[in-house]
Amino acid sequence: MPTASLLAYQPHDHDRCVVRAMQRAQSLCDAKGARLTPMRKRVLELIWQSHQALGAYDLIAALLQEGSKAAPPTVYRALEFLQETGLIHRIASLNAYIGCSVHKGPHMSCLMICKQCRNVQEKAHPELEQLLLQPAVLGKFLPEQSVVEITGLCPACQKAPIDCPTKD
Amino acid sequence: MPTASLLAYQPHDHDRCVVRAMQRAQSLCDAKGARLTPMRKRVLELIWQSHQALGAYDLIAALLQEGSKAAPPTVYRALEFLQETGLIHRIASLNAYIGCSVHKGPHMSCLMICKQCRNVQEKAHPELEQLLLQPAVLGKFLPEQSVVEITGLCPACQKAPIDCPTKD
DNA sequence: TTGTAAATGTTATAACATAACACTTATTTC
DNA sequence: GAAATAAGTGTTATGTTATAACATTTACAA
Ligand SMILES: [Zn+2]
Ligand SMILES: [Zn+2]
Ligand SMILES: [Zn+2]
Ligand SMILES: [Zn+2]
Numbered sequence: 001m002p003t004a005s006l007l008a009y010q011p012h013d014h015d016r017c018v019v020r021a022m023q024r025a026q027s028l029c030d031a032k033g034a035r036l037t038p039m040r041k042r043v044l045e046l047i048w049q050s051h052q053a054l055g056a057y058d059l060i061a062a063l064l065q066e067g068s069k070a071a072p073p074t075v076y077r078a079l080e081f082l083q084e085t086g087l088i089h090r091i092a093s094l095n096a097y098i099g100c101s102v103h104k105g106p107h108m109s110c111l112m113i114c115k116q117c118r119n120v121q122e123k124a125h126p127e128l129e130q131l132l133l134q135p136a137v138l139g140k141f142l143p144e145q146s147v148v149e150i151t152g153l154c155p156a157c158q159k160a161p162i163d164c165p166t167k168d
Numbered sequence: 169m170p171t172a173s174l175l176a177y178q179p180h181d182h183d184r185c186v187v188r189a190m191q192r193a194q195s196l197c198d199a200k201g202a203r204l205t206p207m208r209k210r211v212l213e214l215i216w217q218s219h220q221a222l223g224a225y226d227l228i229a230a231l232l233q234e235g236s237k238a239a240p241p242t243v244y245r246a247l248e249f250l251q252e253t254g255l256i257h258r259i260a261s262l263n264a265y266i267g268c269s270v271h272k273g274p275h276m277s278c279l280m281i282c283k284q285c286r287n288v289q290e291k292a293h294p295e296l297e298q299l300l301l302q303p304a305v306l307g308k309f310l311p312e313q314s315v316v317e318i319t320g321l322c323p324a325c326q327k328a329p330i331d332c333p334t335k336d
Numbered sequence: 337t338t339g340t341a342a343a344t345g346t347t348a349t350a351a352c353a354t355a356a357c358a359c360t361t362a363t364t365t366c
Numbered sequence: 367g368a369a370a371t372a373a374g375t376g377t378t379a380t381g382t383t384a385t386a387a388c389a390t391t392t393a394c395a396a
Contacts, residue, residue, distance in 0.1 A: 006307050035393085037343070056383070074344060076384065081343095092260035093315050095352095095383060110300070112309045121309070131299055132278070132318065139174045140323035141280045141289070147261050147317040150300065155308040203362085205374070224352070242375060244353065249374095263352060263383095 007101075008051035008121040009114070009154040021048045021099050025087050034085055042068070043078040044099070047088055052118040053096035091120065093149045098122070108132065108146050114154035121154070175269075176219035176289040177282070177322040189216045189267050193255050202253055210236070211246040212267070215256055220286040221264035259288065261317050266290070276300070276314050282322035289322070 007017070025044055029036040036044075046062050047054055056075050063070035079097060082088040088097050091111060098120045102109055108129040112121045125148075133143060175185070193212055197204040204212075214230050215222055224243050231238035247265060250256040256265050259279060266288045270277055276297040280289045293316075301311055 006309075009309075035342080037392095039344075069345070071344095071346065072384070073346085073386090077344075092317070112306060112311075114309075115312070123306075127299060128296075131296060132316075138280060138291075138318065140326070141174075141177075141282075141318070141320055142322075142326055143280075143318045143320040144283070145319045147315060147319075148300075149260070149315040150306065150309070150311045151313045151315075152309055152311040154310075158308070158310055203373080207375075237376070239375095239377065240353070241355090241377085245375075 006121060006155070008119045009156050014050070017051075017101075018045070018048045020103075021087075021101075024103055025085075028085060028087065032085065034081075039068075039074065040078045040081055043075060044082055044087060047082075047097055048099045051098070051120060053091050053094050053098045053113070053120050055094075055096045059097075089122065091149060092147050093151065094118075108148070110148045110150065112154070113149060113151045114157055115151050116153060116157040119154055174289060174323070176287045177324050182218070185219075185269075186213070186216045188271075189255075189269075192271055193253075196253060196255065200253065202249075207236075207242065208246045208249055211243060212250055212255060215250075215265055216267045219266070219288060221259050221262050221266050221281070221288050223262075223264045227265075257290065259317060260315050261319065262286075276316070278316040278318065280322070281317060281319045282325055283319050284321060284325040287322055 022041070022045065025036055025041070028034075042063070043059055046059055056072065056079060059075050059079075060070050060072060063075070079088065079090070082097075083090060086106065087100055089100055089109070089111065090097055091113065094113065098111070100109075101122045102124045104124065107124050110123045110125045110128060112123065114120070128148065132138070132146060132148075190209070190213065193204055193209070196202075210231070211227055214227055224240065224247060227243050227247075228238050228240060231243065247256065247258070250265075251258060254274065255268055257268055257277070257279065258265055259281065262281065266279070268277075269290050270292045272292065275292050278291045278293045278296055280291065282288070296316065300306070300314060300316075
Protein backbone atom coordinates (compact mmCIF):
# COMPACT_ATOMS: atom_id res chain seq x y z
CA MET A 1 0.00 0.00 0.00
CA PRO A 2 1.36 3.39 -1.02
CA THR A 3 2.42 5.64 1.80
CA ALA A 4 0.89 9.07 1.69
CA SER A 5 4.33 10.54 2.11
CA LEU A 6 5.59 9.11 -1.14
CA LEU A 7 2.68 10.17 -3.27
CA ALA A 8 4.86 11.94 -5.78
CA TYR A 9 6.47 8.68 -6.81
CA GLN A 10 3.30 6.61 -6.97
CA PRO A 11 0.58 6.52 -9.55
CA HIS A 12 -2.27 8.30 -7.84
CA ASP A 13 -5.32 10.41 -8.41
CA HIS A 14 -3.46 13.58 -9.09
CA ASP A 15 -6.60 15.63 -9.67
CA ARG A 16 -7.16 15.41 -5.96
CA CYS A 17 -3.69 16.91 -5.37
CA VAL A 18 -4.59 19.79 -7.66
CA VAL A 19 -7.99 20.40 -6.13
CA ARG A 20 -6.59 20.35 -2.64
CA ALA A 21 -3.74 22.66 -3.57
CA MET A 22 -6.01 25.20 -5.21
CA GLN A 23 -8.50 25.12 -2.38
CA ARG A 24 -5.77 25.63 0.11
CA ALA A 25 -4.33 28.47 -1.95
CA GLN A 26 -7.65 30.24 -2.01
CA SER A 27 -8.32 29.90 1.67
CA LEU A 28 -4.78 30.83 2.61
CA CYS A 29 -5.00 33.97 0.51
CA ASP A 30 -8.40 34.80 1.94
CA ALA A 31 -7.03 34.39 5.43
CA LYS A 32 -4.06 36.60 4.70
CA GLY A 33 -5.99 39.19 2.76
CA ALA A 34 -3.83 38.44 -0.26
CA ARG A 35 -5.17 38.32 -3.79
CA LEU A 36 -5.00 35.12 -5.78
CA THR A 37 -5.28 36.87 -9.14
CA PRO A 38 -5.93 34.96 -12.38
CA MET A 39 -2.25 35.11 -13.28
CA ARG A 40 -1.09 33.85 -9.90
CA LYS A 41 -3.74 31.19 -9.89
CA ARG A 42 -2.82 30.02 -13.37
CA VAL A 43 0.87 29.85 -12.52
CA LEU A 44 0.08 27.81 -9.45
CA GLU A 45 -2.11 25.47 -11.49
CA LEU A 46 0.66 25.01 -14.02
CA ILE A 47 3.11 24.18 -11.26
CA TRP A 48 0.66 21.63 -9.88
CA GLN A 49 0.20 19.97 -13.28
CA SER A 50 2.58 17.39 -11.93
CA HIS A 51 5.02 16.65 -9.15
CA GLN A 52 7.88 17.54 -11.41
CA ALA A 53 9.80 20.72 -10.83
CA LEU A 54 9.14 23.40 -13.44
CA GLY A 55 11.49 26.20 -14.38
CA ALA A 56 10.32 29.78 -14.74
CA TYR A 57 10.82 29.62 -18.48
CA ASP A 58 8.81 26.41 -18.69
CA LEU A 59 5.96 28.37 -17.16
CA ILE A 60 6.47 31.27 -19.56
CA ALA A 61 6.38 28.86 -22.50
CA ALA A 62 3.21 27.22 -21.20
CA LEU A 63 1.52 30.58 -20.76
CA LEU A 64 2.49 31.75 -24.22
CA GLN A 65 1.15 28.47 -25.57
CA GLU A 66 -2.26 29.21 -24.15
CA GLY A 67 -2.30 32.73 -25.55
CA SER A 68 -1.42 34.58 -22.40
CA LYS A 69 1.11 37.36 -22.69
CA ALA A 70 3.81 36.36 -20.29
CA ALA A 71 7.16 38.08 -20.16
CA PRO A 72 9.66 36.97 -17.50
CA PRO A 73 8.85 39.69 -14.95
CA THR A 74 5.20 38.69 -14.87
CA VAL A 75 5.98 35.09 -14.10
CA TYR A 76 8.75 35.88 -11.65
CA ARG A 77 6.39 38.18 -9.79
CA ALA A 78 3.79 35.47 -9.55
CA LEU A 79 6.42 33.03 -8.34
CA GLU A 80 7.60 35.50 -5.73
CA PHE A 81 4.07 35.97 -4.46
CA LEU A 82 3.43 32.24 -4.30
CA GLN A 83 6.66 31.66 -2.42
CA GLU A 84 5.95 34.39 0.10
CA THR A 85 2.50 32.99 0.63
CA GLY A 86 3.97 29.56 1.25
CA LEU A 87 2.29 27.92 -1.71
CA ILE A 88 5.38 26.91 -3.61
CA HIS A 89 9.05 26.20 -2.97
CA ARG A 90 11.99 27.21 -5.07
CA ILE A 91 14.45 24.38 -5.61
CA ALA A 92 17.85 26.02 -5.45
CA SER A 93 19.75 23.11 -6.91
CA LEU A 94 17.49 23.03 -9.99
CA ASN A 95 16.44 26.64 -10.45
CA ALA A 96 12.92 25.31 -10.50
CA TYR A 97 9.68 25.44 -8.59
CA ILE A 98 7.34 22.97 -6.97
CA GLY A 99 4.01 23.20 -5.20
CA CYS A 100 4.18 22.99 -1.43
CA SER A 101 2.44 19.89 -0.22
CA VAL A 102 2.74 20.49 3.49
CA HIS A 103 -0.52 21.98 4.59
CA LYS A 104 0.79 23.71 7.65
CA GLY A 105 2.22 27.05 8.51
CA PRO A 106 5.87 27.89 7.85
CA HIS A 107 7.87 24.71 7.90
CA MET A 108 11.35 23.49 7.27
CA SER A 109 11.10 20.69 4.81
CA CYS A 110 13.30 18.34 2.92
CA LEU A 111 12.91 18.00 -0.82
CA MET A 112 13.73 14.68 -2.42
CA ILE A 113 14.49 15.26 -6.06
CA CYS A 114 14.66 12.42 -8.52
CA LYS A 115 17.41 13.26 -10.95
CA GLN A 116 15.81 11.13 -13.61
CA CYS A 117 12.10 11.87 -13.65
CA ARG A 118 12.47 15.22 -11.93
CA ASN A 119 9.61 14.35 -9.59
CA VAL A 120 9.96 16.02 -6.24
CA GLN A 121 8.64 14.75 -2.95
CA GLU A 122 8.46 17.17 -0.08
CA LYS A 123 8.81 15.78 3.38
CA ALA A 124 8.01 17.84 6.42
CA HIS A 125 10.60 17.15 8.97
CA PRO A 126 10.25 18.23 12.58
CA GLU A 127 13.28 16.19 13.68
CA LEU A 128 15.40 17.83 11.05
CA GLU A 129 14.12 21.19 12.12
CA GLN A 130 15.03 20.42 15.70
CA LEU A 131 18.41 19.07 14.80
CA LEU A 132 19.36 21.90 12.49
CA LEU A 133 18.27 24.63 14.83
CA GLN A 134 20.01 23.29 17.91
CA PRO A 135 22.48 25.77 19.31
CA ALA A 136 24.92 22.90 19.49
CA VAL A 137 24.79 22.73 15.74
CA LEU A 138 24.52 26.30 14.68
CA GLY A 139 26.39 27.91 17.54
CA LYS A 140 25.36 31.53 17.77
CA PHE A 141 24.26 31.65 14.17
CA LEU A 142 20.71 32.99 13.84
CA PRO A 143 18.90 30.99 11.17
CA GLU A 144 16.20 32.45 8.97
CA GLN A 145 15.82 30.21 5.94
CA SER A 146 16.86 26.72 5.15
CA VAL A 147 17.46 24.75 2.01
CA VAL A 148 17.51 20.98 2.36
CA GLU A 149 17.54 19.14 -0.93
CA ILE A 150 18.43 15.53 -1.57
CA THR A 151 19.02 14.45 -5.14
CA GLY A 152 18.91 10.80 -6.10
CA LEU A 153 16.67 8.19 -7.61
CA CYS A 154 13.02 7.75 -6.71
CA PRO A 155 11.72 4.21 -6.08
CA ALA A 156 10.21 4.00 -9.56
CA CYS A 157 13.36 5.11 -11.36
CA GLN A 158 15.47 2.68 -9.39
CA LYS A 159 13.44 -0.13 -10.92
CA ALA A 160 13.14 1.36 -14.41
CA PRO A 161 16.42 3.15 -14.93
CA ILE A 162 15.51 4.44 -18.37
CA ASP A 163 12.10 5.99 -18.18
CA CYS A 164 10.29 6.56 -14.96
CA PRO A 165 6.66 5.43 -15.01
CA THR A 166 5.31 8.23 -12.86
CA LYS A 167 5.47 11.18 -15.15
CA ASP A 168 2.55 12.97 -13.49
CA MET B 169 37.72 31.58 23.45
CA PRO B 170 36.73 31.12 19.83
CA THR B 171 35.47 27.71 18.87
CA ALA B 172 37.30 26.17 15.98
CA SER B 173 33.98 25.43 14.33
CA LEU B 174 33.03 29.08 14.08
CA LEU B 175 36.28 30.33 12.68
CA ALA B 176 34.65 31.99 9.72
CA TYR B 177 32.87 34.46 11.97
CA GLN B 178 35.82 35.25 14.22
CA PRO B 179 38.83 37.39 13.58
CA HIS B 180 41.58 34.86 13.14
CA ASP B 181 44.88 34.20 11.48
CA HIS B 182 43.45 33.58 8.08
CA ASP B 183 46.82 32.98 6.47
CA ARG B 184 46.86 29.70 8.31
CA CYS B 185 43.52 28.78 6.71
CA VAL B 186 44.99 29.52 3.30
CA VAL B 187 48.20 27.62 3.91
CA ARG B 188 46.36 24.60 5.22
CA ALA B 189 43.91 24.66 2.33
CA MET B 190 46.62 24.87 -0.30
CA GLN B 191 48.70 22.16 1.33
CA ARG B 192 45.72 19.91 1.52
CA ALA B 193 44.86 20.65 -2.10
CA GLN B 194 48.32 19.67 -3.23
CA SER B 195 48.47 16.46 -1.25
CA LEU B 196 44.94 15.49 -2.22
CA CYS B 197 45.75 15.99 -5.88
CA ASP B 198 49.00 14.07 -5.53
CA ALA B 199 47.14 11.22 -3.88
CA LYS B 200 44.52 11.13 -6.61
CA GLY B 201 46.94 11.60 -9.45
CA ALA B 202 45.13 14.80 -10.37
CA ARG B 203 46.92 17.91 -11.57
CA LEU B 204 46.69 21.10 -9.58
CA THR B 205 47.60 23.33 -12.53
CA PRO B 206 48.47 27.01 -12.08
CA MET B 207 44.97 28.06 -13.13
CA ARG B 208 43.25 25.65 -10.76
CA LYS B 209 45.60 26.62 -7.97
CA ARG B 210 45.02 30.32 -8.52
CA VAL B 211 41.24 29.91 -8.56
CA LEU B 212 41.43 27.97 -5.31
CA GLU B 213 43.61 30.67 -3.76
CA LEU B 214 41.18 33.36 -4.82
CA ILE B 215 38.31 31.43 -3.28
CA TRP B 216 40.29 31.12 -0.07
CA GLN B 217 41.02 34.85 0.05
CA SER B 218 38.25 34.96 2.60
CA HIS B 219 35.40 32.96 4.07
CA GLN B 220 32.95 34.84 1.89
CA ALA B 221 31.31 33.06 -1.00
CA LEU B 222 32.56 34.18 -4.38
CA GLY B 223 30.64 33.97 -7.63
CA ALA B 224 32.22 32.64 -10.81
CA TYR B 225 32.20 36.11 -12.31
CA ASP B 226 33.88 37.55 -9.23
CA LEU B 227 36.68 35.12 -9.93
CA ILE B 228 36.78 36.04 -13.60
CA ALA B 229 37.01 39.72 -12.69
CA ALA B 230 39.82 39.02 -10.21
CA LEU B 231 41.75 37.03 -12.78
CA LEU B 232 41.36 39.71 -15.43
CA GLN B 233 42.55 42.25 -12.86
CA GLU B 234 45.79 40.40 -12.43
CA GLY B 235 46.37 40.13 -16.16
CA SER B 236 45.27 36.55 -16.60
CA LYS B 237 43.10 35.79 -19.58
CA ALA B 238 40.02 34.27 -18.08
CA ALA B 239 36.89 33.66 -20.06
CA PRO B 240 33.95 31.96 -18.32
CA PRO B 241 34.70 28.43 -19.56
CA THR B 242 38.19 28.51 -18.09
CA VAL B 243 36.95 29.44 -14.65
CA TYR B 244 33.99 27.09 -14.73
CA ARG B 245 36.30 24.26 -15.66
CA ALA B 246 38.56 25.02 -12.75
CA LEU B 247 35.55 25.20 -10.45
CA GLU B 248 34.31 21.87 -11.74
CA PHE B 249 37.67 20.26 -11.10
CA LEU B 250 37.91 21.68 -7.60
CA GLN B 251 34.41 20.49 -6.77
CA GLU B 252 35.04 16.99 -8.04
CA THR B 253 38.25 16.85 -6.06
CA GLY B 254 36.36 17.91 -2.95
CA LEU B 255 38.27 21.16 -2.47
CA ILE B 256 35.35 23.55 -2.82
CA HIS B 257 31.58 23.54 -2.45
CA ARG B 258 29.04 25.22 -4.66
CA ILE B 259 26.40 27.12 -2.74
CA ALA B 260 23.20 26.55 -4.67
CA SER B 261 21.21 29.28 -2.97
CA LEU B 262 23.84 31.89 -3.86
CA ASN B 263 25.32 30.63 -7.11
CA ALA B 264 28.65 30.99 -5.40
CA TYR B 265 31.61 28.95 -4.25
CA ILE B 266 33.46 28.41 -1.00
CA GLY B 267 36.52 26.47 0.03
CA CYS B 268 35.84 23.19 1.75
CA SER B 269 37.10 23.34 5.31
CA VAL B 270 36.35 19.76 6.27
CA HIS B 271 39.57 17.87 5.87
CA LYS B 272 38.04 14.48 5.39
CA GLY B 273 36.82 12.42 2.52
CA PRO B 274 33.38 12.91 1.01
CA HIS B 275 31.08 14.37 3.61
CA MET B 276 27.60 15.75 3.98
CA SER B 277 27.93 19.17 5.45
CA CYS B 278 25.76 22.03 6.44
CA LEU B 279 26.62 25.51 5.20
CA MET B 280 25.68 28.46 7.38
CA ILE B 281 25.48 31.54 5.21
CA CYS B 282 25.36 35.00 6.68
CA LYS B 283 23.05 37.02 4.50
CA GLN B 284 24.77 40.22 5.49
CA CYS B 285 28.51 39.65 5.38
CA ARG B 286 28.26 36.65 3.07
CA ASN B 287 30.69 34.71 5.25
CA VAL B 288 30.06 31.02 5.13
CA GLN B 289 30.79 28.51 7.84
CA GLU B 290 30.83 24.86 6.94
CA LYS B 291 29.89 22.39 9.59
CA ALA B 292 30.48 18.71 9.14
CA HIS B 293 27.51 16.92 10.46
CA PRO B 294 27.46 13.19 11.03
CA GLU B 295 24.15 13.32 12.91
CA LEU B 296 22.54 15.17 10.06
CA GLU B 297 23.94 12.65 7.66
CA GLN B 298 22.48 9.84 9.71
CA LEU B 299 19.15 11.55 10.11
CA LEU B 300 18.76 12.48 6.47
CA LEU B 301 19.73 9.12 5.15
CA GLN B 302 17.49 7.07 7.42
CA PRO B 303 15.03 4.94 5.48
CA ALA B 304 12.40 6.29 7.82
CA VAL B 305 13.03 9.70 6.36
CA LEU B 306 13.69 9.00 2.74
CA GLY B 307 11.56 5.93 2.30
CA LYS B 308 12.80 4.04 -0.71
CA PHE B 309 14.42 7.08 -2.20
CA LEU B 310 18.05 6.45 -3.08
CA PRO B 311 20.06 9.53 -2.17
CA GLU B 312 23.16 10.62 -4.04
CA GLN B 313 23.81 14.24 -3.29
CA SER B 314 22.60 16.60 -0.63
CA VAL B 315 22.36 20.33 -0.27
CA VAL B 316 21.93 21.71 3.23
CA GLU B 317 22.19 25.47 3.46
CA ILE B 318 21.03 27.69 6.28
CA THR B 319 20.81 31.41 5.67
CA GLY B 320 20.70 33.86 8.55
CA LEU B 321 22.87 36.18 10.57
CA CYS B 322 26.29 35.28 11.87
CA PRO B 323 27.16 36.17 15.48
CA ALA B 324 29.08 39.26 14.41
CA CYS B 325 26.32 40.63 12.20
CA GLN B 326 23.73 40.09 14.92
CA LYS B 327 25.67 42.55 17.06
CA ALA B 328 26.55 44.99 14.31
CA PRO B 329 23.54 44.91 12.00
CA ILE B 330 25.00 47.40 9.53
CA ASP B 331 28.49 46.29 8.72
CA CYS B 332 29.92 43.03 9.82
CA PRO B 333 33.41 43.28 11.33
CA THR B 334 34.72 40.02 9.98
CA LYS B 335 35.19 40.75 6.35
CA ASP B 336 38.01 38.29 5.87
C1' DT C 337 -16.06 59.24 -9.26
C1' DT C 338 -11.97 60.21 -8.42
C1' DG C 339 -7.83 59.13 -6.00
C1' DT C 340 -4.67 55.55 -4.42
C1' DA C 341 -2.45 51.29 -4.25
C1' DA C 342 -1.69 46.91 -6.25
C1' DA C 343 -0.87 44.27 -10.13
C1' DT C 344 0.58 43.60 -14.73
C1' DG C 345 2.71 44.92 -19.33
C1' DT C 346 6.90 46.15 -21.83
C1' DT C 347 11.61 46.83 -23.01
C1' DA C 348 16.00 46.21 -21.96
C1' DT C 349 19.70 44.16 -19.64
C1' DA C 350 22.14 41.74 -15.88
C1' DA C 351 23.97 37.45 -13.97
C1' DC C 352 25.08 32.72 -14.34
C1' DA C 353 26.50 28.81 -17.23
C1' DT C 354 27.73 25.82 -21.28
C1' DA C 355 28.54 24.20 -26.36
C1' DA C 356 31.76 23.73 -29.90
C1' DC C 357 36.02 23.87 -31.75
C1' DA C 358 40.98 25.50 -31.97
C1' DC C 359 45.24 25.45 -29.80
C1' DT C 360 48.74 24.39 -26.43
C1' DT C 361 51.02 21.69 -22.97
C1' DA C 362 51.99 17.44 -20.62
C1' DT C 363 52.50 12.48 -20.67
C1' DT C 364 53.09 8.13 -22.78
C1' DT C 365 54.81 4.95 -26.28
C1' DC C 366 57.83 3.61 -29.62
C1' DG D 367 64.29 11.90 -28.55
C1' DA D 368 60.21 12.02 -31.87
C1' DA D 369 55.65 10.92 -32.68
C1' DA D 370 51.24 9.86 -30.84
C1' DT D 371 47.92 10.59 -27.29
C1' DA D 372 45.58 12.76 -23.74
C1' DA D 373 44.69 16.58 -20.75
C1' DG D 374 44.17 21.27 -20.18
C1' DT D 375 43.25 25.93 -21.78
C1' DG D 376 41.86 29.69 -25.19
C1' DT D 377 38.20 31.67 -27.95
C1' DT D 378 33.78 32.74 -29.80
C1' DA D 379 29.29 32.33 -29.47
C1' DT D 380 25.15 31.35 -27.24
C1' DG D 381 21.94 29.38 -23.82
C1' DT D 382 19.56 29.91 -19.39
C1' DT D 383 17.89 32.26 -15.33
C1' DA D 384 16.60 36.58 -13.22
C1' DT D 385 15.92 41.62 -12.48
C1' DA D 386 15.73 46.89 -13.29
C1' DA D 387 13.02 50.61 -14.75
C1' DC D 388 9.13 52.65 -16.18
C1' DA D 389 4.37 52.66 -18.49
C1' DT D 390 -0.26 51.03 -18.16
C1' DT D 391 -4.11 48.81 -16.30
C1' DT D 392 -7.02 47.04 -12.69
C1' DA D 393 -9.06 46.82 -8.09
C1' DC D 394 -10.62 49.08 -4.16
C1' DA D 395 -11.67 52.91 -1.12
C1' DA D 396 -12.74 57.48 0.06
ZN1 LIG E 1 -0.30 14.29 -7.21
ZN1 LIG F 1 6.36 23.03 1.81
ZN1 LIG G 1 40.15 31.87 7.74
ZN1 LIG H 1 33.25 20.41 2.76
